[in-house]
Amino acid sequence: MQRLRKALAPERREEIERRHTALALDLGRRDEDEIAPAVWDGLTRALVARRRIEFTYRSPQQDDQTPRRHVVDPYERYFDTARGHYYLRGWCHYSEGPRGVRPQHRYFDYRLGRMAELQLLPDKLPPFPPPAPQYAVAYELSARVARFGVSRQRGIEVTDVEMRPDGSALVHGHTHDPFLAVQALLHYGPNCRVLGGPEVLERMRSAVREMGEMYGEGT
Incomplete structure (x- = not known):
């Protein structure tokens, strides 16, 4: 474009x-x-x-x-x-x-x-934009949100969707910004599990860990 x-x-x-x-x-x-x-x-x-x-x-x-x-x-x-x-x-x-x-x-x-x-x-501006780094993204969605199809999320370029017999989905793609990818996937709540790549998975683990500390027992 x-x-x-x-x-x-x-x-x-x-x-x-x-x-x-x-x-x-x-x-x-x-x-x-x-x-x-x-x-x-x-x-x-x-x-x-x-x-x-x-x-x-x-x-x-x-x-x-x-x-x-x-x-x-x-x-x-x-x-x-x-x-x-x-x-x-x-x-x-x-x-x-x-x-x-x-x-x-x-x-x-x-x-x-x-x-x-x-x-x-x-x-x-230069003739062409500088290339953006690409980070792998892999996540699975429960049947509760995926059985009628997988929605596209801004910041995540989906390259492959594997629909499973139980209605859940395995999604592969890439992102230029792991932070934006995690923010997009968090809205699925417990219906999404991030599997990779390493940068996105680490950011998601950090976000979930901090939320666990905030909402854990005794708070």
Whole structure:
């Protein structure tokens, strides 16, 4: 898709982005975050012009609650219906915070409502996006959720589904982000068991262990 867009004339790319923006505005009404107009409009211009951007980002993972500055190549703006928010998928070159500059060189999914002070940089995006790392995913679903078919989850590219006689399913695929894969699979609750790959399985074990400590006896 990125190659097709690049081959189009700038006017055609702008028209496509306008249509995406119109749909995004409709979906954005369902986003509880307040997205700054300067962030939305600046991102639209960056996507059309294929320009690198710089912005500050608030992440709940930062205990000091200090926004970090990120330098990013923007590739996709999308609405996640499961989480109810709008996101930017982009290749982060580096972030900068209280401890200085930290190289990243990987993809992130940024929540638009947590972005601020967005600026377009003079750098143009490379002809093709950097390849994303792929992590194997394997999981089984109980018949309770799989007997009428297996739903696709954002962040997981399903490559094979084996339906079993009892209605359960064995699913194989891959993901570019083990965190997103685990978040997607957690909504199945006890009806899903992750079997691999190692990165996804370890993240799921960690999540289940922490929940067990939270909800275990004596708490």
